[in-house]
Amino acid sequence: MRTSTGPVEPEAIADFVSVRSQLFGIAYQMLGRAADAEDVVQNVWVRWQGADRAQVHNPAGFLVTVTTRLALNVATSAYARREVNVDGWLPDLPMDADDPALEAERGEALRVAVQLLLERLSAAERAVYVLREAFGYPFREIGALLGLTESAARQLALRARRHLTEQRHTVVDAARRDELVEAFRGAARAGGMARLIDLLAGSRRVSGAGSGSRLGCRPAPASAR
Structure with a gap:
């Protein structure tokens, strides 16, 4: 796929922000670690910045697909290295009402x-x-x-x-x-x-x-x- 070299349009930023929590949830459910899920979401953002967004007719579907694939790659790699554990399955507490x-x-x-x-x-x-x-x-x-x-x-x-x-x-x-x-x-x-x-x-x-x-x-x- 041809990549986009221009700045990220406000609409594209809004498309990403609108599903960010969903993307995090998908990655978190697959990986079980908040830190790993956050890394995946950040990588998805990088992919979204470089994607040929003019050819993407369903931004949410595209972002979900990329998130799933990246999370699967991380999970597969972790299992291959026998590094799977359950530390960090619960998010940081308490909830920060100021943010x-x-x-x-x-x-x-x-x-x-x-x-x-x-x-x-x-x-x-x-x-x-x-x-x-x-x-x-x-x-x-x-x-x-x-x-x-x-x-x-x-x-x-x-x-x-x-x-x-x-x-x-x-x-x-x-x-x-x-x-x-x-x-x-x-x-x-x-x-x-x-x-x-x-x-x-x-x-x-x-x-x-x-x-x-x-x-x-x-x-x-x-x-x-």
């Missing part, structure tokens, strides 16, 4: 991350994984909250990390996902963990979650990891 663009992007990353947690993990695995990876709870405390031994909590964390790399696609109810997203945001901003843990753990009894006194006093972290 609407950043908040929207992190919000999309969180929505995709929660979707993956619901698709690929059991209720117990989700609860342990989020408490450990996003909020830094020690395994002994996780076990106490969920009615598990410390050893069982560690095993669930290992199992969760393994399952996140597998292509498991349990059907997810959108309303349930959105409810969990809002609980996650609330816990990140205000530190109130009781509702989040109840939703993560499903029917599992959570010790002390009823009053919320113990869970609500833990400060929200500056970032997921």
